[in-house]
Amino acid sequence: MTIDKTALIQHIKDREQILVLRRAIDKLERVLENYSIEYTDFLDPYQRKLCHSFLNRFKEVSFFEEGGLEDSERKSIVMYPIYIDRNDIEIPIKALRIDGSFKFKELSHRDYLGALMNLGIKREKIGDILIHKNYGTIITFEEIVNYIKYNLKMINKESVFVTEMDISELVEVEEEYTEKSLTLSSYRLDVFVSTICNISREKSSSLIKNGYVKVNWQTIGIPSKEIHVDDMISIRGFGRIKVTQNLGKTKKDRNKVVVRLI
Known part of the structure; x- marks a missing residue:
């Protein structure tokens, strides 16, 4: 099924988001044509809201959001044929625990993100970054888990080591303000x-x-x-x-x- 992408997003005024939306429509098109399960990159709440504006028009497609935690800020939209049971869908989102000598230096969200960007990883492939007192957690896609595990060795000149953890072990971070x-x-x-x-x-x-x-x-x-x-x-x-x-x-x-x- 070919979708008129321009018609689907012509009502959206924010031109900065057009590329993000076109990628999401490409995923939608695959669901309709191949009856496959597709997922977007990690999107912020505003981007997901824009996607909902056209996803809700297709009754033959179901979708939900997944970011590791219910209150995650950045989430992927998972799209699938309506006849598939949501409980049968395997979510390709993983969590990585980052340990190091954090008692000597507190690492910020910017430090974590900068280290990942230096590895050539695009921002849209990273979900929330959770910073706890003694460790950090990165939520990402399964496809790049091994790349991060074997290549992320330093964050802001601090040596770190990376291990995979179960999504169910994720702990909310209390927002500091x-x-x-x-x-x-x-x-x-x-x-x-x-x-x-x-x-x-x-x-x-x-x-x-x-x-x-x-x-x-x-x-x-x-x-x-x-x-x-x-x-x-x-x-x-x-x-x-x-x-x-x-x-x-x-x-x-x-x-x-x-x-x-x-």
Whole structure:
């Protein structure tokens, strides 16, 4: 069955995601033509939402998301013919435990990801990276497990060794954050970025327009976008901020919110 890929995604305005969506449609096409079980690369919540917009149109195909843990941020979408029992599907996702002398140096998410990128592994082949006190965990696809096991020897100049672990042994990481109250002139995105990063509105607008800022995993180029409670703002080079509470107006008619700096 040939799918009109352009027609399926013509309603999607985010041009940055077109390649990701076309790859997902290729997988969908294989399910329809070959009655096979297919899975996408690891996708963030925004990318998966875009995929759902066209997957839901095909009643002969079922799908679910898998990322190792129920609350995983990055997940693969598994697609299969509707007549196949989901319980009979073998998930190609594996977990690798990373051990080393972490008591001497704390390794960050960026350290882990950088080491994997240096091995030539693409970001979309890596799911969540879970950092515990004494070890780390990388969620990835079975097809590259052995490559990582035999080639990942160092992370930020620290020697490490890699062992495979069962997905059922994965442990959630409690998110570390600092809570902070902000007083804002408005709920505009550029006001949030300016206040959080302690930079001018002009500089914050420039960051947004140049694609350095995401809201709920979507790149936003509009400084005037309004931010709401539960929105996640990601600023490249700075980190993430989640808006957790709106405390209303101050006596000077400014807006007070509570955010988590992650």
